[in-house]
Amino acid sequence: MEQYSLFNENKKEESGQEARDDLAVFLPGSRPVPAADYTLRELAFDVEATGVDPLSDRVVGIALCREKGRACYVPLRHLSGPNLPDALPLLKGALENASVAKIGHNLKYDILILRKEGIRAQGALYDTMLASYLLNPNKPGHSLGDVSLEYLSHRKRAYTEVAGKEKSFAEVPPEEATRYAAEDAELAMELRDILFPLLRERGLEKLYFDIEMPLLSVLIDMEEVGIRIDTGKLEKLSRELERELGGIEARIYALAGETFNINSPRQLGKVLFENLGLKPGKKTKTGYSTGMDVLEELAKAHELPGEVLNYRTLHKLKTTYADALPKLLNRKTGRIHTSFNQTVTATGRLSSSEPNLQNIPVRGEWGIRIREAFIADEGHVLISADYSQIELRILAHMSGDRGLIDAFSRNSDIHARTASELFGVPIEEVDAGMRRIAKVVNFGVVYGMSPYGLSEALGIPPPEASAYIERYFSQHPGVRDYIDATIQAARRTGCVSTLLGRTRPLPEIGNSNANVRQQAERLAVNSPIQGTAADLIKIAMIRIAKRLREGGFSTRMVLQIHDELLFDAPGHEREGVTAMIRHEMEHSLALSVPLKVEIGWGGNWAEAH
DNA sequence: GTGGTCAGC
DNA sequence: CGCTGACCACT
Numbered sequence: 293m294e295q296y297s298l299f300n301e302n303k304k305e306e307s308g309q310e311a312r313d314d315l316a317v318f319l320p321g322s323r324p325v326p327a328a329d330y331t332l333r334e335l336a337f338d339v340e341a342t343g344v345d346p347l348s349d350r351v352v353g354i355a356l357c358r359e360k361g362r363a364c365y366v367p368l369r370h371l372s373g374p375n376l377p378d379a380l381p382l383l384k385g386a387l388e389n390a391s392v393a394k395i396g397h398n399l400k401y402d403i404l405i406l407r408k409e410g411i412r413a414q415g416a417l418y419d420t421m422l423a424s425y426l427l428n429p430n431k432p433g434h435s436l437g438d439v440s441l442e443y444l445s446h447r448k449r450a451y452t453e454v455a456g457k458e459k460s461f462a463e464v465p466p467e468e469a470t471r472y473a474a475e476d477a478e479l480a481m482e483l484r485d486i487l488f489p490l491l492r493e494r495g496l497e498k499l500y501f502d503i504e505m506p507l508l509s510v511l512i513d514m515e516e517v518g519i520r521i522d523t524g525k526l527e528k529l530s531r532e533l534e535r536e537l538g539g540i541e542a543r544i545y546a547l548a549g550e551t552f553n554i555n556s557p558r559q560l561g562k563v564l565f566e567n568l569g570l571k572p573g574k575k576t577k578t579g580y581s582t583g584m585d586v587l588e589e590l591a592k593a594h595e596l597p598g599e600v601l602n603y604r605t606l607h608k609l610k611t612t613y614a615d616a617l618p619k620l621l622n623r624k625t626g627r628i629h630t631s632f633n634q635t636v637t638a639t640g641r642l643s644s645s646e647p648n649l650q651n652i653p654v655r656g657e658w659g660i661r662i663r664e665a666f667i668a669d670e671g672h673v674l675i676s677a678d679y680s681q682i683e684l685r686i687l688a689h690m691s692g693d694r695g696l697i698d699a700f701s702r703n704s705d706i707h708a709r710t711a712s713e714l715f716g717v718p719i720e721e722v723d724a725g726m727r728r729i730a731k732v733v734n735f736g737v738v739y740g741m742s743p744y745g746l747s748e749a750l751g752i753p754p755p756e757a758s759a760y761i762e763r764y765f766s767q768h769p770g771v772r773d774y775i776d777a778t779i780q781a782a783r784r785t786g787c788v789s790t791l792l793g794r795t796r797p798l799p800e801i802g803n804s805n806a807n808v809r810q811q812a813e814r815l816a817v818n819s820p821i822q823g824t825a826a827d828l829i830k831i832a833m834i835r836i837a838k839r840l841r842e843g844g845f846s847t848r849m850v851l852q853i854h855d856e857l858l859f860d861a862p863g864h865e866r867e868g869v870t871a872m873i874r875h876e877m878e879h880s881l882a883l884s885v886p887l888k889v890e891i892g893w894g895g896n897w898a899e900a901h
Numbered sequence: 902g903t904g905g906t907c908a909g910c
Numbered sequence: 911c912g913c914t915g916a917c918c919a920c921t
Contacts, residue, residue, distance in 0.1 A: 556919055557905055576905070583906065608907060612916055637913060641910085648915045651909035659908085683910095683912095736911055745911025757911095818912040822910095826913095854910045854913085 332358060334418070335386060336395035336481035339402040340473050342460045346404035347515070347622055347629050352462045353469060354383060355477035357395075360485065363474035367466035374466060380409060390414035397421050397436045397480045400634070403512055420480050422504045423487035425635035426496045429796055434635045440479050443486050448479065495793055499827075503792070504634065507830050510837040510849065511632045511642075517848045518627035519649070519860070522896075523618040525665040533610040533658070540603045547596040554603055557582045563596075570594055585751070609653060613662045620647050632852070639819050640794045640826035642852060650853045654901065666897035668860055673893045675847075675866065676900040677873050678856035680888040681706055682825045683738045689883040690791070690820065693770025700885035707731040713767045714760060733760055737771060738821055740814030775817050782816040790823035791881065828887075829855065832880040839872055858897065866893060 336357040343349040352370060357363035366379045386392055387406065393416040396402050403413045424431065424439045431438070440446040449472065461469060491497045545551045548567065552559045561580035565572045570590050574581040582600075590597035622629055628647065636643040644650040652666070653659030668674045684706055688696035699709050704719075711730035712719040722730075729750060736746045747757035765772040782788050782801045789795040796819045800812035833852060840847055847861035847869045857877070861869055870891055877889045894900045 553919075555906095555917090558919075578904070581905085604907075608917080611918085612908070616916080636915095639913060641913060643914055645915060648909085651907090651915065653908060654910095655908095732911095739911040739913095741911045743911095747911095749911065814911065822913065825910095856910085 332386060332389075332392050334358070334393035334395055336363075336477045336484065337387070337402065338396060338473060338476040338480060339405050340461045340469065341405050342462050344401075346401050346408075347625075349405065351380075351405055351409055352460070353466070353473060355470075355473035355475075356383075357474070357477035357481045360478065360481055363478040363481075365466070365470040365474045365477075367469065369462055370464065370466045370469065371462050372465055380411075384409075384411045387411050387413045393418060395420070395480050395484045397439070397476070397483065400508055400512055400515070404516060407512075407516065417505050417508060418484045418488060419505070419508060420483040420487055421635055422508065423483075423491055423500065426500055426504065426794070427487065427490055427494065429635075429638045429640065429794075430799075436476060436479060439483060439487075444479070444482055446479065448475070494795075496795075499793055503827065503830050503834070506834045508634065510833050511634060513837065514849055514851070515629055515632060517850055517860070518622065518625055518629035519850045519858075520627050520667050520669055521617060521621065522665045522667050523621065526614050526618050526662070529658075529661055529665070530610055530614040533606050533614055537603065537606055537610065540599055540606070544596060544599050544603060547594075547599065554600060555607065560600065564590065568594060568596065570597075585748075605656070606658065609658050609662060613653065617647060617665070630851075637826075638796055638815075640790065640823040640830075641854060642826070644851075649851055652897070660898045663898035663901070664896045668895055672860050672862050673866055673895060674850075674897055674900040675859040675861050675870060675873070675891065675893045676856060676897065677859070677870075677877055677889050677891045678853075679825075679829070679877065680890055682828070682855045682887070683821050684734060685883065685885050685887060686791075686821050686824045686828070687738060687771065687774075688885045690824070691768075691770045691774035692884070693768050693774070695768050696771065697885055703886070703888070707734060710734050710764070714763055729760070733764055736761075737764065738818060740775075740817030742810065742814070778820065779813050779816050782812070788816045788820050790820050790827050792824070792827040794823050794827060796823065825855065828880050829857070829877075832877045833857065835876045835880065836873055839876065840869070843872075845869060858900070861893075 338355040339351055340353045340355065341349040341351055351368055353365055353367040355363060355365045366383065367373075367375050368377055368380060369375060387394070388411060394413055395418040397419070398421045399417050399419040406413055420439060421434045421436075424434045424443075437448045440448050488497075491500050541554065544554055548563045550563070550567070552563055554560060558579060560582050564570045564582065565580050570593060572580045573586040573589055574583070584601065587597040587601050591601065617628060620628055628649070630644045630649040631646050633643045633645060642650075653662050666674070684696070685700055687693075688700050695713075699706055707727050707730045708719055708722045710733060711722040711726040714730055714733065715722070715726050717726070732749050733741075733746065736749065739745070741761060743754045743758040743761060746761060747754040750757060778788060779801075782798050786799065786801065787795045787797045796815070798812045798816055800808050801816065803809040803812065829852065833849065836857070837849060840849070845865055847859050847865050849857060850860050851858040857873070859869065859873065870893070874889050874891055878887045880887070892900045
């Protein structure tokens, strides 16, 4: 790839002139270019920046490619020149031109960082990372290196390996940077030409253009907006947790007769099972298990395990939430900006990281206090909208089971109804214990339950769990037949798919090892359900974002937590957007059962829930 | 880097 | 029994 050129007025290399001609075609109204009738229809680009966080870092340069075989790089802020800062406003024209399609790998990053330069990319988005994900969501990574290796047999060099210890791309001299940056833009172009025809062949084109591509823009907005946090509240909480932990720690040491690291499962195992002589329940690969279920069992025989459970809970809340969240405040916005990853899960769900805002505590006194630290903007409220039993409703639709459809059509308490069937009592006579078991069984169905798994979850012997499962399926033949048919189809095709055609390959479905095969069979049951729920909320997000935008609302979607959406809304917009949000969520897909959404609001996330 | 544990859906 | 990510200890 020696034809990559550097936009550099001072450079007299052969490709210099041609490179500037390339630049000219990106710029409406600029001087004529040799091929005067040439219209730029699409542009692959790759933004190089000082780091990997688009909300804190600055652009260093931009690589461009408009056709395979040639690409160029515009250095903007390298520490050592030459830089072409004047090129940025020129590039803005092409990037903001909606009739120029944008091609890139992980466009969310590039588009977010360009926004800080006042550039708002428009037009169709061909993201090769998203395409790779739809083609194989099982793939462990979808970096440009991973995808190029698989589809182009191209081994991409990382600039850091070549440049040595450089930390920021700004420290790489422009001429050297050109080799790597321009290659990335061209790789995106080459991958687009391979992956998008594949999407079409595999029937995934609609999923891309109707769901993942528009969702990408929604996620960009959500990440940019972020969410407000009351750091003072978290700091106070942290100090209280510190005090509590100190007390528990002292009691644990007194009970143990020695000090040790409570956070070390190995040291804890030694204290519990060797020093105190308690009975080990389960084992792990490396030694005694000290998991929650084991400690709960041991708590019946000794005080210490209960204290450890309490210690673990509070320590987790302190380190993972109370202490960690304030550190991730963005200095410019004063808010927390998570990263929503669109290409991680095997089922089509999103994931959230740095920080993960999809696992903020919701239960318990201390957990609720952490949610109270997620607050609305001044004069705003947080609105939480979550789907009620979305996965069971999807199972009802996909299986066509009469009992489930009937239950949801009547809007009955599904767990109580299952309990009434399992225990053979009228629904009014279902007690809390029966309902608890039924709830676990209902979850089990969605997870592709096995007697062993259900027995573990309920803490009962496997034969008893088997009896529940058999009873459930005898009363829900539609579900049983659906599961059988799904596994059959998976054996035949090697994959399963959601209502919208999102597929997940199941390479182990015909494995000769029973454990491995049964694991794949559980995935065959669960993935279409979990994945359809993911499709459904994605559609709702796209439609809600569109209506908020077109309606000129100031309400912003801020978080998605799998079956819940969280909004930050001015008080006066609350009633109006609540009705709209409910409508869009309940009608994102027409199923054979109604969808139900529960909505709450308040000054903080705990109140809204 | 891996495994154990636990926060969420 | 499904899907994640973060923190900790330990090698």
